[in-house]
Each structure stands twice: as structure tokens, then as C-alpha cells.
Amino acid sequence: MELTAWRTFVTACQLGSLSAAAAELGYTQSAVSRQIAGLERRLGTPLVERHVRGVRPTPAGEVFRNHALVALKEIDRAVCAVRDVRDGAQRRPLAVGATPSLAAGIVPAAIRRLLDRTGPLGWSLSPGLSAQLHDRVTAGDLDVAVVTDAPPGLPHDPRIERRVLGIDEMVVVLPVGHPAAGRGPVHISALADQTWVEDNDGSATLLRQHAARAGVTTRIDLTAADLPGKVALVATGHAIALIPGVLTCALRTDVTTVTLVDPPTRGIYTITPRHDTHPAATALFDQLVAAFDADQTKPAASLG
Numbered sequence: 001m002e003l004t005a006w007r008t009f010v011t012a013c014q015l016g017s018l019s020a021a022a023a024e025l026g027y028t029q030s031a032v033s034r035q036i037a038g039l040e041r042r043l044g045t046p047l048v049e050r051h052v053r054g055v056r057p058t059p060a061g062e063v064f065r066n067h068a069l070v071a072l073k074e075i076d077r078a079v080c081a082v083r084d085v086r087d088g089a090q091r092r093p094l095a096v097g098a099t100p101s102l103a104a105g106i107v108p109a110a111i112r113r114l115l116d117r118t119g120p121l122g123w124s125l126s127p128g129l130s131a132q133l134h135d136r137v138t139a140g141d142l143d144v145a146v147v148t149d150a151p152p153g154l155p156h157d158p159r160i161e162r163r164v165l166g167i168d169e170m171v172v173v174l175p176v177g178h179p180a181a182g183r184g185p186v187h188i189s190a191l192a193d194q195t196w197v198e199d200n201d202g203s204a205t206l207l208r209q210h211a212a213r214a215g216v217t218t219r220i221d222l223t224a225a226d227l228p229g230k231v232a233l234v235a236t237g238h239a240i241a242l243i244p245g246v247l248t249c250a251l252r253t254d255v256t257t258v259t260l261v262d263p264p265t266r267g268i269y270t271i272t273p274r275h276d277t278h279p280a281a282t283a284l285f286d287q288l289v290a291a292f293d294a295d296q297t298k299p300a301a302s303l304g
Contacts, residue, residue, distance in 0.1 A: 003075065005035040006068045009047060012036065013065050017054035039064075073140035077276070093122030094280050097133040097145035100227045101244040102268065106291050107146050113287040114280065121280060129200065130154060137271050143278035146288065148244075149267040150202035151209075158274070163285060165268040166292045169245045170206060171257045175237045178256070185259045188214045197222035197239035199230040207242045210264040231255060246295055268292065 012021040012032060022029045040047050047061035057065050080092060098107040103125060115121060126133075126142065131152075133145035138159050146165070147154060154162065172191060174181050180191065188211050198204040198220050211218045222239050224230035230241050235254045244266070248257050270288060272281050 002035070002038070003072070005039050007072060008032055008035045009039055009061075010065055010068050010072060012048065012055060013057050013061065015054075016056060020054070070139055074276075077140065092278070093124065094278055094284070095124050095126070095141065095143045096284070097126045097128055097136055097142040097147075099130060099133070099146065099148055100127050101247040102146045102148075103127040104227075104247055104250040106246050106288065106295055109294070110284060110287040110291040113290060114284050117287075118280065118283065130202075134160070134271060137273055140273070140276075143272065144281050144284055145271050147269055147271055148202075149269065151205035152202070154269065154271075161272045161274050161277075163270050163272075165270060165285075165288055166296070167265050168268055169259070169263045169265050170203075170210075170242050171245050171248060171259050171263065173231060173234050173241050173243045173251065173255050173257050175234055175240075176254055176256055178240070180258050181256045183258060185261045187261045188218070189216045191240065192216040192218050194219075195222065195239045196220045197224055197230050197233045197241050199224040199226055203242055206264040206266065210242075210260070213262075246292070249295065 008021060008025060008027070011024055012018055015021050015024060018032045018036075019029050021027075022032045025032070027035075036048060043060070043064065045060045046058050047064060048055045049058050077092075096107065096111065107125065111123060111125070115123075126136070128136070128145075130145075130147035130150070133142065133147050134155065134157070136142045137145050138157065148168070172180075172186075180186055192211060196207065196218050198207065204220055207218055207220070222233055224233055227243070227247075231243070231252060233239050234241050235252060242264070243257075245263075246268075251257070270281075270285050272278075
């Protein structure tokens with residue numbers, strides 16, 4: 001099969017439009033239609049269905065798209081590797097992913113340590129939830145991802161190498177001036193009647209499980225789009241929230257934190273592909289361990 005047609009099909013699915021794919025790739029719309037039709041003839045089944053707003057993959061098309069994405073990514077990496085050898089480049093850029101709380105402090109600190117030891121190295125950092133990052137590692141988009149086992153947990157995937165970094169204790173973030181601020185470890189029952197805000201199902205599940213173990217319930221009345229939005233609602237006095245302990249040193253100055261008695265925890269891991277591992281992945285893991293250990297030994301910052 002023509003790889004050009006594979007790329008055209010994937011682009012059309014991503015953009016949801018034949019005309020948009022044509023504009024993106026520099027083809028005519030009829031050329032895009034012919035390429036996809038040729039794929040459908042070879043595979044013996046429709047790959048896209050047309051609707052009022054454009055196109056979407058059929059069930060068979062979705063299966064083919066997933067495999068095509070992996071194949072095209074590997075081809076692109078092969079071409080880049082050959083060009084690096086041709087041009088005398090020694091290392092390909094390092095693509096790193098991390099959950100929002102880890103991307104806010106631990107991971108940038110580890111990359112800084114890595115660059116100080118290895119010298120210049122192209123790199124990128126993409127935030128995302130653990131499940132999204134896992135999928136991007138398996139697809140070849142990321143060389144390393146720093147993820148957590150917060151609910152629903154991490155899948156057991158033979159394509160992925162998982163290494164543990166440590167255990168992170170969750171804390172409660174409060175608006176400055178909250179009565180519980182500065183009280184030291186508090187029992188969840190003392191905060192159970194508060195209004196809580198959450199930004200993802202994993203954190204909400206940890207909070208509910210922790211409260212249930214203590215024999216109380218918590219009211220998660222507000223939902224935020226992301227972690228900064230959650231902290232903003234706390235800062236303005238609308239709610240309190242459960243957040244990762246690793247985020248404490250990167251918080252804004254108009255909130256404070258309090259630790260919990262027997263706090264909920266989550267494991268932190270790196271995941272990398274078992275094959276075609278980036279040469280810098282092991283060195284980055286070592287620096288992530290060092291950055292995590294350094295964060296755990298820092299005295300609690302006074303944020304109020």
C-alpha cells in the first residue's frame with residue numbers, strides 16, 4: 001500500500017474533513033478522496049463515513065487508523081534517525097510527558113539536572129493525564145512519561161517498561177486564613193462538612209476512599225477543568241481540595257496546605273517503550289529520582 005494514502009487517511013480522520021486534509025497536505029479534495037478510496041479497495045471495507053460536517057472513521061477505519069498511527073510514527077523516527085547520522089547529530093530530541101502536578105516541578109527540575117550533566121539536548125515536555133500519556137508512549141509520541149497509579153490505576157502492558165520513582169502523599173489545599181491552616185496533620189472528619197472541588201475522577205476517588213475509611217463522607221460540589229482551575233477556586237474561597245504533595249512547592253501564594261492523618265497516597269512511575277528506548281531515558285530516570293528525593297526532604301513552605 002502507498003504510505004502517502006495512509007498519511008492522507010490519518011490526517012482526514014484527525015481533522016474530520018476531506019477538504020481540511022487536502023489543505024493540510026497540499027492536495028486537491030478529489031485526490032484525497034481517491035487515495036482513501038484506494039485504501040478501501042485494498043482492504044475490502046469502508047474506512048470513513050460521510051456526514052453533514054465532514055467525515056469520521058468507521059469501526060474498521062478506527063482500527064486501521066490506530067495501527068497506521070504507530071506505523072507512520074516509526075517511519076518518521078526512522079527517517080529522522082537516518083538524517084541524524086547523515087548530519088552528524090548524536091542524539092535525537094527527548095520527548096517527555098508528565099501529569100500536570102509533576103510537570104509543575106519535579107520533571108522540569110530533573111530535566112535541568114540532566115542538561116547540566118549531559119550538555120545541550122533537544123527536549124520537549126507535554127502534560128496529560130496518566131492514561132493519555134500511556135497511549136502516547138505506546139504510539140511512539142513520547143520517549144518517557146512520568147505518571148501515577150491514582151484510580152483507575154495503570155494498565156499492565158507488555159510493550160511498556162515501568163519503573164517506580166516513589167510514593168506521593170496527598171495534602172489538602174486551603175484558602176489563606178482558613179481555620180484549619182497551620183494546624184498540622186488533621187483528621188478528614190474535621191473537613192468533611194466543607195465544600196470540595198475536584199478536577200479529575202482519580203483525585204475524587206482518592207478523596208472519597210480516604211473519607212470512607214474514616215467513616216465520613218465529603219461533598220464534592222464543584223468541578224474544575226484542570227489543576228490550576230481547582231486551585232483558583234480554593235484561592236477565592238469557594239472550596240478546599242485534595243492535591244498531590246509534590247505540587248506544594250509550586251502553589252500560588254494565596255493558598256496554603258494542611259497534611260492529613262494517614263493521608264491517601266499514589267505511586268509515581270516512569271514508563272518507557274521496551275523497544276527503541278531513548279539513549280537519555282535511563283539518565284533522566286536517575287535525575288527524576290534525585291529531584292523527587294530532594295522535593296520530599298524540603299521543609300514545608302509557608303504559603304499563607
